Amino acid sequence: MYVVKRDGRKEPMMFDKITARVRKLCYGLNELVDPVKVAMRVIEGLYDGVTTSELDNLAAEIAATMTTAHPDYARLAARISVSNLHKNTKKSFSEVMTDLYTYVNPRTGKKAPLIADDVYEVITKHKEILDSTIIYNRDFGYDYFGFKTLERSYLLKINGNIAERPQHMLMRVSVGIHLDDIDSVVETYELMSKKYFTHATPTLFNSGTPKPQMSSCFLLTMKDDSIDGIYDTLKQTAKISQSAGGIGLSIHSVRATGSYIAGTNGTSNGIVPMLRVFNDTARYVDQGGGKRKGSFAIYMEPWHADIFDFLELKKNHGKEEMRARDLFYAMWVPDLFMKRVQEDAEWTLMCPNECPGLPDTHSEEFEALYTKYEKEGKGRKTVKARDLWEKILESQIETGTPYMLYKDAANRKSNQKNLGTIKSSNLCTEILEYTSPDEVAVCNLASIALPMFVKNGEFDHKELFRITKRVTKNLNKVIDRNYYPVKEAENSNMRHRPIGLGVQGLADTFIKMRMPFTSDEAKQLNQDIFETLYFAAVTASMEEAKKDGPYSTFKGSPISEGQFQHNLWGIKDTELSGTWDWEKLREDVVKHGVRNSLLVAPMPTASTSQILGNNECFEPYTSNIYTRRVLSGEFIVVNKH
CATH class of the missing domain: 1.10.8 (Helicase, Ruva Protein; domain 3)
Structure with missing residues (x-):
């Protein structure tokens, strides 16, 4: 043989x-x-x-x-x-990048570089230092599940064969973000290579390539309740999905079934047939060419006349033409609805075409407008609030959706509340951003691996502070270097510059510190970690603002008046750990501003936590041994502690 x-x-x-x-x-x-x-x-x-x-x-x-x-x-x-x-694969980083840059499509014979010109220029200019910085032994630190995930989707391929090593990918990402700021390139590479943090999946996919679309999530609202508006929005979602972005879309403003259409003297078919079109787009346009499925979350307020149909869309039985099972659904709930549920009162369903302005108001203003329409008899139908509530719960039991988000709380506590009414969150509900017909909100994410900060049974807050500042500065560069699939996304991102810092491996951290997940000391550590994270992010953002000026819509935002996120929840600085000087930071922020409107967003880290071998985000362990089915195969996951 x-x-x-x-x-x-x-x-x-x-x-x-x-x-x-x-x-x-x-x-x-x-x-x-x-x-x-x-x-x-x-x-x-x-x-x-x-x-x-x-x-x-x-x-x-x-x-x-x-x-x-x-x-x-x-x-x-x-x-x-x-x-x-x-x-x-080849060992030398610069040689591998040359192979990727000089790639010729074998079918057309045309040059099809996989690395951007400016990035390749930097690599050739500094190849000695970049080649010598890389430590290949660190590739052996990945576990099998993590490595297979990298192999399936993240490492760049030439004619279907993997050309990059994991360390090459990390260096490509670092150069893609920092270009010729070589000190920052080396520092970012070192921290990512030692697994202190990771950028989000789209950043790892696309940084350093000719189309560096590095943002994870996009939030849209319908451009207009018309054929043009709906199909323009559909095109936007397709372009975003093609570039590996996840989507949150609010449809509160789309008229309900049977509503009059002036242009044709006909009536509307409602949201179900429209959402079936979005569903097929999500299936057809996958993220980054087969790297992961297109994913859309659809947001709707409970007063919309089509709400009962909306709640049935993901169910596994019933008429096929009334279902759109590949989308995710979310309720955008005003406080008034919860009051009516509590009081077991009536709830009126309305059509946004006949009762305008409801999606654009919140809290007292919304209540006044809604009750005015009720008194005027403009509603379509009156139901018991609890009947609708039970339908929501039934749908959650059967399908796991809709997600529940609370519109008034989201608007009152947001640092973007000076921009207008926020209409939805994103695909995974970690960010709440303002959207309008000419602004598609974007979020660039990175997550910090918390278990790395446990040193000799103690949690190292100083180190977390230092690394969070570095990551905040990285994400600011990502905003500037990013390729935007739609113009409206660039408008929004340059105006408000939101970033999302998250964590992974909180459960691993508790295990390493020998704390039960639900214990009081774990709760305290959890608060302290996020206080450090937020303090470091605001500090770094303020330092960036000193250099480049605050973000353009800073004036009038809660933070411009010295209101930090915890203050909007009614928590005083004195109730915090006392480790950090919030008062001094407040003075600096009011004086110099901050570079970013939003900073912390604990995202699910579904793929990146597999790669680094941590438990997802801030979740507890679901079980000590379980099997996970993902695109790269089926894997047994064992609690390694």
């Missing part, structure tokens, strides 16, 4: 070589990891003419299936895969 080497040579099969290769990669792992066991199972799968690459893949898959015996098997699987990738 023969085996085919990477350079095409044939060699007789030697079983000892397989065992030796696996054994060599077991250094430092638990003694329960048995290289002979893995090698024996690899030998069972041999055939004549197998390539060494295929042998490595087989060995890695076999080791991964043994994860339930000991979590270190997943590390062994990753080491085999990484070692295989290293043997199949």
Whole structure:
């Protein structure tokens, strides 16, 4: 039996070589990891003419299936895969980037560079320092699930073959953000490579490429309640989805079923057929060309006359033409509705075409307008508020949606409340931003890996402060370097410059500190972590404003009047930990301004936490052993603590 080497040579099969290769990669792992066991199972799968690459893949898959015996098997699987990738790729960062830059499409024979001109220029100019900064051994720090995720979607490929190593990707991302500010490039690379933080998935996909679309989420409102408005909005969602952005769309202003259409003297078909079109767009235009599915969240207020149909859209039974199951749904709930539910009172459904202004008002103003329309008898239908409430709960039990967001609270506590009424959140509900027909709100995200800050059983707040400042400055550069799929997104992002700092691995941090997830000391640490995060972000944003001036709509915002986020919730500075000097920061902010309207947004970190091997965002562990099905395959996840 023969085996085919990477350079095409044939060699007789030697079983000892397989065992030796696996054994060599077991250094430092638990003694329960048995290289002979893995090698024996690899030998069972041999055939004549197998390539060494295929042998490595087989060995890695076999080791991964043994994860339930000991979590270190997943590390062994990753080491085999990484070692295989290293043997199949070039070592030098600048050489790999040259290959990507000089790529020629084999079908058309035309140049199709995968790296942007300005980025490539910087790489060639500084190649010595960039090449020597990279530490390839850090690739061996990924677990199997994380590495496979990188391999499936993140590492750039040439003709379907992976060209980059994980360290190359991190350096590409760093250069894409900072260009010729080499000190910042090296610092960003170091921190990402040591797994202190990660930029969001679209930043990792696209930074340094000819179309660097690095933002994660986009929030839209309907351009207009007309054919032009609806299809213009549809085109926007398609362009955003194509560039790997997730979408939150508010449809409160779209007229209800049976509403009169002046242009045709006909009546409207309502939101269901319209949402089926959006549903098919989400399916057709996936993110970044097959890297992940297009995802839209649709927001609606409970007074809309089509609300009962809206709640049925995701259900698995019923008429097919009344369903749009690939979208996510969210309620944008005014306080008045909850009051009526509490009082078991009546609730009136209305059409936004017949009762204008409801989506554009909140709190007392909304209540006044809504009750005025009720008195004037403009409603379509009156129902018991609790009947609608039960329908919402029933839909949540069956489908997991709609998400519940509270319109009045969101508007009263937002630092963007000086811009107008906020109409929705985004796909994963971590940011609340102002949208209008000429502004598509955007958010650039990064998440900080909290377990990295546990040193000798203590949590290092000073280090968290330092790294949060670095990440805040990075995200400001991302806003400036970003490619915007639609003009309206650029308008919004340049005016308000919102950024989203999140966390991952909070549950891992508690475990490392030996704190039960629901204990009082865990609650206290959680508050202290987020206080440090917010304080560092405001500080960095204020320092950026000293340099470049505050964001353009800063005047009139709560923070311009010295109101921090916790103050809007009625929490005084004195109720906080006392570690940080909020009073001094307040003076600086009022004097110099801040560069960003929004700063902290704890996002789900679904893919990036897999890569870094942390538990998702601030969630508890769902179980100590479970299987996750994702695009790159099915993986056993074991609580490694």
